[in-house]
Amino acid sequence: MAAVAGEPEVIRDKAAMRAWARRRRAEGKTVALVPTMGFLHDGHLSLVSAAAAAASATSPVAVVVSIYVNPSQFAPTEDLATYPSDLAGDLRKLAATGAVAAVFCPPDLYVRAGAGGSGGAVSCLEEAGCGDGHETWIRVERLEKGLCGSRRPVFFRGVATVVAKLFNIVEPDIAVFGKKDYQQWRVICRMVRDLDFAIDIIGSEIVREADGLAMSSRNVHLSHEEREKIVEQESLVALERIDRPAAICVAAWFGKVRLIDNMEIQTHHPDGGAGI
Amino acid sequence: MAAVAGEPEVIRDKAAMRAWARRRRAEGKTVALVPTMGFLHDGHLSLVSAAAAAASATSPVAVVVSIYVNPSQFAPTEDLATYPSDLAGDLRKLAATGAVAAVFCPPDLYVRAGAGGSGGAVSCLEEAGCGDGHETWIRVERLEKGLCGSRRPVFFRGVATVVAKLFNIVEPDIAVFGKKDYQQWRVICRMVRDLDFAIDIIGSEIVREADGLAMSSRNVHLSHEEREKIVEQESLVALERIDRPAAICVAAWFGKVRLIDNMEIQTHHPDGGAGI
CATH class of the missing domain: 3.40.50.620 (HUPs)
Structure with missing residues (x-):
């Protein structure tokens, strides 16, 4: 208190x-x-x-x-x-x-x-x-x-x-x-x-919540099933190559609820040629 | 000094x-x-x-x-x-x-x-x-x-x-x-x-300058003849009716010199019907 x-x-x-x-x-x-x-x-x-x-x-x-x-x-x-x-x-x-x-x-x-x-x-x-x-x-x-x-x-x-x-x-x-x-x-x-x-x-x-979902005021609108789907989709980002500090950003509509998440990536490639 | x-x-x-x-x-x-x-x-x-x-x-x-x-x-x-x-x-x-x-x-x-x-x-x-x-x-x-x-x-x-x-x-x-x-x-x-x-x-x-021209850093570019013309044209603004506080604004190019001037007008017409 x-x-x-x-x-x-x-x-x-x-x-x-x-x-x-x-x-x-x-x-x-x-x-x-x-x-x-x-x-x-x-x-x-x-x-x-x-x-x-x-x-x-x-x-x-x-x-x-x-x-x-x-x-x-x-x-x-x-x-x-x-x-x-x-x-x-x-x-x-x-x-x-x-x-x-x-x-x-x-x-x-x-x-x-x-x-x-x-x-x-x-x-x-x-x-x-x-x-x-x-x-x-x-x-x-x-x-x-x-x-x-x-x-x-x-x-x-x-x-x-x-x-x-x-x-x-x-x-x-x-x-x-x-x-x-x-x-x-x-x-x-x-x-x-x-x-x-x-x-x-x-x-x-x-x-993040215990299940990995990024906290949001809009999470309250999610059903239990929708919530599980989001969490699964967080990694679904296609990348060709990253050769400098970058961020992966995602936004998704679930029913009428719009949510966003992101992850920063630090890379150190001397020749700039390696991807992830 | x-x-x-x-x-x-x-x-x-x-x-x-x-x-x-x-x-x-x-x-x-x-x-x-x-x-x-x-x-x-x-x-x-x-x-x-x-x-x-x-x-x-x-x-x-x-x-x-x-x-x-x-x-x-x-x-x-x-x-x-x-x-x-x-x-x-x-x-x-x-x-x-x-x-x-x-x-x-x-x-x-x-x-x-x-x-x-x-x-x-x-x-x-x-x-x-x-x-x-x-x-x-x-x-x-x-x-x-x-x-x-x-x-x-x-x-x-x-x-x-x-x-x-x-x-x-x-x-x-x-x-x-x-x-x-x-x-x-x-x-x-x-x-x-x-x-x-x-x-x-x-x-x-x-x-304003002694001749009525609004002071401007750009006045230095004006010839004596251009300057006289501007001054004459300052009043050339057509108005239909003014029934609330207003401002007359003019801008003019003289040769390559762009100048502006304006005049505020306060009116007090009880019925809003009079013009100037």
Whole structure:
């Protein structure tokens, strides 16, 4: 059970979040952000551990976990409406770590158009006509096109944009992303480099279930039978040759559940000629 | 003549610039950024004055002027190669104001692709193939399409992106933009709102030459005859009806010199029916 000192502060307002983080930095703390879409599992908690581990003797870490299901990364055909959520459970799990100083769970992060604008839960935020709603998008043009990008054209645009917003609200020194979302992690690293964000990005390793399945908030939608199939298919990736550090990435739909996984491969071939 | 205390510090390195600005903020100063492309005239110096005027009794202002001819906002057919520059003259003018604490003049702000990448002065930074160069772009999708945007498709993408980079490097509390570049000012305001930058944007009024011509670094390219024509044509804008605050924006090519100007109009028509 978490001590009272371990209870995170729950913050819903952008300005309050920024003021809170600035106070922590003024106290000499390193602010570490863990962005999530909630429905937390041990994979997320491993990101919290990675953030907490960034503490040094001279600078303690204040870990901020954001919980926000970002509508702009869901296409209209995708599963925004059924994306699982359990804020009360999330807060209990985060409190139990004793490592989280604040949880940022804003009701909405986007400015919606005044007239003819749409309500809260709208995929990808496309709005017809010339409103005054959100219209600024960050694109990482080459990286967003590969892998998942070809099937999910708005996904990385939405991810990069909401992460930039979170960076500007929380102003963290460090941000932690899971390597399970491998392409997302690479897109964020490239965005941080290209736009000169003063933030160190930590890529955290994949956490797996006992049966080997990569942890995901969407696993809850899997039947027992579907789950066994996935696990079997994880190795079904054809490779011709790998002569430099590479990553195998897979994404699969099972019924209406979309899952992803990946594995990094380090090779050392002096002549670059050997495959695996 | 400026006192020695008025000599701005000249900074060329991103990390040094950020560290300098953070020190100023730690001292309780408000950091105000004036982004320019150099070849400064009285219009720019009015932006410096606007930045300096943001000082309050409790928080003195540290004004940073950036000088950087941003290649990504020039299309390959545009005038990057002939854009005028005079860094020594600029530094003298800024020192003479006594109001500038630092001048940020980086040699380059973009990561160029390692192999097959291009040199320093390349318009709009488009690179073929799959390099490791800059690939992150910010688009303000509706605002960038109007007015100048239709003729200059990469312009506002380049402006928004370089301004975001400068914001992340300098981390200013305030940034000042001239309303002469009216659409640019609006694009920046929208970007700041949509991406949650913690920066107040000040729009500074147009400064004109004695003959009424809006000041521009490009005016130096005009002949005496061309100059007289421009001035005459400034009023040649047809309007049907204006029933809310509006701005008249004009852009004109004179020979090889592209110039812009604009005028804001405030109207108060109770029935919205009157025109001008």
